[in-house]
Amino acid sequence: MRYQSTRGAAPTLGFRDVTLTGLAADGGLYVPESWPAFSTDDIAALRGLSYVETAIRVMAPFVGEDLTEEELRALCTRAYGRFAHAAVTPLVQLDERNWLLELFHGPTLAFKDVALQLLGRFFEKFLTGTDTHLTIVGATSGDTGSAAIDAVAGRTGVDIFMLHPKGRVSDVQRRQMTTVLAPNVHNIAIEGSFDDAQALVKAMFNDPAFSARFRLSAVNSINWARLMAQVVYYFYAAVRLGAPERKVAFSVPTGNFGDVFAGYVAAKMGLPVEKLIVATNVNDILHRALSSGDYSTGTVTPTAAPSMDIQVSSNFERLLFDLAGRDGNAMAGQMRGFESSRAMRLTNAQREGAAALFASDRVEPGHMNEAMRWAASEAGNVIDPHTAIGLAAARRVDLDPAVPVVTLATAHPAKFPDAVERATGSRAPLPGRVGDLFERQERYDVLPGTYAAVTEYIAERAVPKA
Numbered sequence: 001m002r003y004q005s006t007r008g009a010a011p012t013l014g015f016r017d018v019t020l021t022g023l024a025a026d027g028g029l030y031v032p033e034s035w036p037a038f039s040t041d042d043i044a045a046l047r048g049l050s051y052v053e054t055a056i057r058v059m060a061p062f063v064g065e066d067l068t069e070e071e072l073r074a075l076c077t078r079a080y081g082r083f084a085h086a087a088v089t090p091l092v093q094l095d096e097r098n099w100l101l102e103l104f105h106g107p108t109l110a111f112k113d114v115a116l117q118l119l120g121r122f123f124e125k126f127l128t129g130t131d132t133h134l135t136i137v138g139a140t141s142g143d144t145g146s147a148a149i150d151a152v153a154g155r156t157g158v159d160i161f162m163l164h165p166k167g168r169v170s171d172v173q174r175r176q177m178t179t180v181l182a183p184n185v186h187n188i189a190i191e192g193s194f195d196d197a198q199a200l201v202k203a204m205f206n207d208p209a210f211s212a213r214f215r216l217s218a219v220n221s222i223n224w225a226r227l228m229a230q231v232v233y234y235f236y237a238a239v240r241l242g243a244p245e246r247k248v249a250f251s252v253p254t255g256n257f258g259d260v261f262a263g264y265v266a267a268k269m270g271l272p273v274e275k276l277i278v279a280t281n282v283n284d285i286l287h288r289a290l291s292s293g294d295y296s297t298g299t300v301t302p303t304a305a306p307s308m309d310i311q312v313s314s315n316f317e318r319l320l321f322d323l324a325g326r327d328g329n330a331m332a333g334q335m336r337g338f339e340s341s342r343a344m345r346l347t348n349a350q351r352e353g354a355a356a357l358f359a360s361d362r363v364e365p366g367h368m369n370e371a372m373r374w375a376a377s378e379a380g381n382v383i384d385p386h387t388a389i390g391l392a393a394a395r396r397v398d399l400d401p402a403v404p405v406v407t408l409a410t411a412h413p414a415k416f417p418d419a420v421e422r423a424t425g426s427r428a429p430l431p432g433r434v435g436d437l438f439e440r441q442e443r444y445d446v447l448p449g450t451y452a453a454v455t456e457y458i459a460e461r462a463v464p465k466a
């Protein structure tokens with residue numbers, strides 16, 4: 001399998017290199033040159049397989065020759081062995097039609113663990129015994145930082161520098177990052193906002209002198225391997241609900257369009273997906289794009305579902321590219337226009353292609369709270385605010401009532417205890433596996449939010465290019 005850039009001007013890469021590279025050199029994102037096709041027999045053969053065995057079958061065509069089946073099995077077994085549920089991503093039934101796919105049984109209680117636990121192991125596998133050393137730099141408003149740190153802590157060949165806005169992440173989120181004391185983990189609290197932290201990271205990637213000294217890498221969802229790992233649970237859930245004979249719909253609380261793009265990939269591979277429901281909060285650029293073709297940014301409104309508070313959804317470019325004949329030149333032009341005016345119209349081909357598979361909804365805070373209350377009182381299930389946005393959209397969508405609708409439960413409710421309590425009146429306790437989080441020692445440094453302070457700090461600690 002080879003990977004091509006959505007903007008058509010970067011070299012094609014194999015799986016190993018696409019995993020170690022973030023953005024393509026032309027500013028685009030890597031996608032497979034073609035979608036592997038699963039026949040109905042291939043899908044039927046997934047019945048009864050464990051999560052790990054399902055993962056190996058679904059990912060094998062993307063990995064190609066870069067890992068043997070045994071190597072892939074060993075990495076998946078270790079990554080998913082850290083999950084607290086034997087089914088890794090269990091399905092829970094809410095009513096006759098609605099299901100939750102619980103993706104939060106990993107070490108940091110959010111769905112990002114499913115992909116990042118594996119990505120950390122891919123990095124180590126591909127770097128051990130080489131003279132390449134990765135310097136991962138990221139900014140986080142909470143979930144990505146803790147999942148990425150847990151995934152690479154103590155691994156060979158990588159250092160991680162994670163910037164968070166000082167005093168502006170929850171105590172649980174901060175402690176999940178700062179109590180990891182491995183020597184390759186560097187937590188930096190920036191005096192400033194999340195946007196300031198993110199701007200500092202972008203400036204490092206765009207600084208030729210700095211990126212000449214260190215092999216910088218990213219762990220956000222522009223990384224193809226993360227999306228690939230997420231395709232697995234769409235197959236795992238749909239097969240349990242009757243695929244390939246029966247179609248299944250998915251409702252996905254969406255921010256950067258990574259999780260729901262993985263659902264699109266599953267459909268392209270042959271999984272019978274009736275609809276993918278893109279659920280947004282009031283930061284609704286994706287709902288506007290899918291319902292009226294208007295992809296234009298505004299200002300971010302902070303909400304109780306902070307992992308969905310975004311202005312620009314990086315992975316949307318992958319969908320637009322695939323829907324419009326995979327024309328890298330045209331895509332580069334469309335994105336250049338967007339980057340200068342912060343707005344673009346989808347083409348007719350893009351709108352029609354998207355309408356065939358996607359529905360979308362913008363969920364107001366009142367509907368989100370109502371979904372949390374409904375899940376608690378009618379189904380005995382406490383859900384987090386992100387999941388509630390997905391569930392609210394799932395319950396409103398107009399679909400054939402015989403089609404099961406699976407809402408992706410992207411975070412454990414204990415990660416957002418205040419919002420859960422406001423809606424339902426009760427607090428979700430932290431699960432036992434993270435129970436002593438508040439007794440553990442923390443380690444992080446506070447830096448002013450200036451480029452000089454942050455780059456000097458990293459340069460003193462990172463391993464330079466060989």
Ligand SMILES: *Cc1c(COP(=O)(O)O)cnc(C)c1O
Pocket residue numbers: 110111112143144221253254255256257258259260307308386410411
């Ligand atoms: C990251 C995140 C999302 C959004 O996922 P995308 O892949 O960016 O669309 C939704 N919910 C939670 C809890 C998250 O951490």
